[in-house]
Amino acid sequence: MNTILDKLKSKIPIGLYHLIKAKFFNVKFPHAVQFNITFKCNQRCVYCGIYKDNRSEMTTEQICRMIDEFVGLGTSRLSITGGEPLLRKDLPAVIHYARKQGLFVSLATNGSLVAEQIDGLKDVNSMNLTLDGPELIHDQQRGKGNFKKVIHAIELIKQKGIPVYVVSVATKNNCARIPEVLELARALEIKALIQPVFFSEQSHANNIEGYADTRYDDKAMIETLDYLVKLKEEGDPSIMLSKRYYMNVKKSIASGVKIRCLNAGSLFCTVSPDGRVAPCNLLVRDLRWLNGNEVGFRKAFMDIAEVNCGGCISSFLDIDDLYSLKPDIVWNYYKHYMKLLT
Numbered sequence: 001m002n003t004i005l006d007k008l009k010s011k012i013p014i015g016l017y018h019l020i021k022a023k024f025f026n027v028k029f030p031h032a033v034q035f036n037i038t039f040k041c042n043q044r045c046v047y048c049g050i051y052k053d054n055r056s057e058m059t060t061e062q063i064c065r066m067i068d069e070f071v072g073l074g075t076s077r078l079s080i081t082g083g084e085p086l087l088r089k090d091l092p093a094v095i096h097y098a099r100k101q102g103l104f105v106s107l108a109t110n111g112s113l114v115a116e117q118i119d120g121l122k123d124v125n126s127m128n129l130t131l132d133g134p135e136l137i138h139d140q141q142r143g144k145g146n147f148k149k150v151i152h153a154i155e156l157i158k159q160k161g162i163p164v165y166v167v168s169v170a171t172k173n174n175c176a177r178i179p180e181v182l183e184l185a186r187a188l189e190i191k192a193l194i195q196p197v198f199f200s201e202q203s204h205a206n207n208i209e210g211y212a213d214t215r216y217d218d219k220a221m222i223e224t225l226d227y228l229v230k231l232k233e234e235g236d237p238s239i240m241l242s243k244r245y246y247m248n249v250k251k252s253i254a255s256g257v258k259i260r261c262l263n264a265g266s267l268f269c270t271v272s273p274d275g276r277v278a279p280c281n282l283l284v285r286d287l288r289w290l291n292g293n294e295v296g297f298r299k300a301f302m303d304i305a306e307v308n309c310g311g312c313i314s315s316f317l318d319i320d321d322l323y324s325l326k327p328d329i330v331w332n333y334y335k336h337y338m339k340l341l342t
């Protein structure tokens with residue numbers, strides 16, 4: 001086995017090598033880290049409640065020290081999210097530092113501050129911006145005036161040559177209008193990651209009233225999921241998530257059974273602004289996780305025991321299937337993410 005792995009090492013990216021090795025030997029290591037650099041936000045999207053969590057935030061130095069620890073443990077990918085990450089004035093410095101340490105850095109943003117900060121974002125490897133639909137729907141879910149800002153931001157990012165895609169949250173307002181969301185993405189010549197709205201007490205999705213206002217009718221959402229599955233079967237290049245994901249979500253909505261990840265807390269994890277290390281972003285606000293800024297990231301990560309969550313329908317399920325190396329998911333990932341970056 002070791003000889004095969006040694007041969008593989010010289011032929012594939014080192015991150016992928018570490019991942020395959022970890023799978024074969026059933027070893028735990030943080031291949032990808034999602035980092036919520038802040039929970040503060042300048043928007044009040046109807047389905048999100050993250051800005052209500054006003055915990056403390058690590059300093060730039062503390063973040064850089066933690067990045068060193070990620071790298072020491074073999075991390076390849078760092079996804080910076082929030083809250084709204086562009087509210088942190090040190091974001092360019094953090095991105096720059098992470099890139100210098102060899103990490104692939106992606107950034108999730110609502111787009112509202114991109115125009116004034118675009119020069120500081122030049123080092124990111126990829127960006128995703130939330131676009132929930134045509135102007136009326138986007139602004140209804142994410143605040144008046146924000147549609148124009150996000151479209152302008154996407155255009156600027158494209159001009160800078162940074163790979164970009166959109167994330168769309170399907171709710172009762174827009175689930176019948178997903179074809180329009182896709183049309184919009186196609187007109188912008190970018191891909192779309194579409195996932196249904198969900199509620200999770202321990203995450204950004206903890207706005208119970210907002211969730212009640214946007215929760216879809218099951219039958220309508222199932223029709224939308226069928227539509228997405230059909231487009232995937234036809235090979236539509238604009239939909240990023242896999243056919244398996246949409247079929248699983250449909251099964252989950254139809255039967256009420258939530259699906260659980262297998263690799264959260266063992267191959268990927270999420271760090272909160274104060275440094276707590278959670279297995280995934282849907283559990284990031286839970287105070288039971290150790291604080292890596294206090295005890296060290298390694299200990300906090302290694303200490304994550306088996307995750308006993310209630311399951312979810314978020315797009316993390318697709319990432320989880322990727323880490324399970326399911327061939328259809330690896331192929332979908334290659335087609336839609338890798339090609340975005342090449």
Ligand SMILES: C[S@@+](CC[C@H](N)C(=O)[O-])C[C@H]1O[C@@H](n2cnc3c(N)ncnc32)[C@H](O)[C@@H]1O
Binds near residue numbers: 048169
């Ligand atoms: C928490 S935001 C952080 C990044 C940035 N502020 C933004 O809005 O893109 C990350 C993603 O989670 C999505 N999101 C927030 N609440 C959600 C919910 N209840 N269900 C599904 N997605 C949700 C947002 O729309 C966004 O695409």
Ligand code: SF4
Binds near residue numbers: 044048050204
């Ligand atoms: S979804 Fe993003 S932009 Fe909207 S309130 Fe939440 S963190 Fe802010």
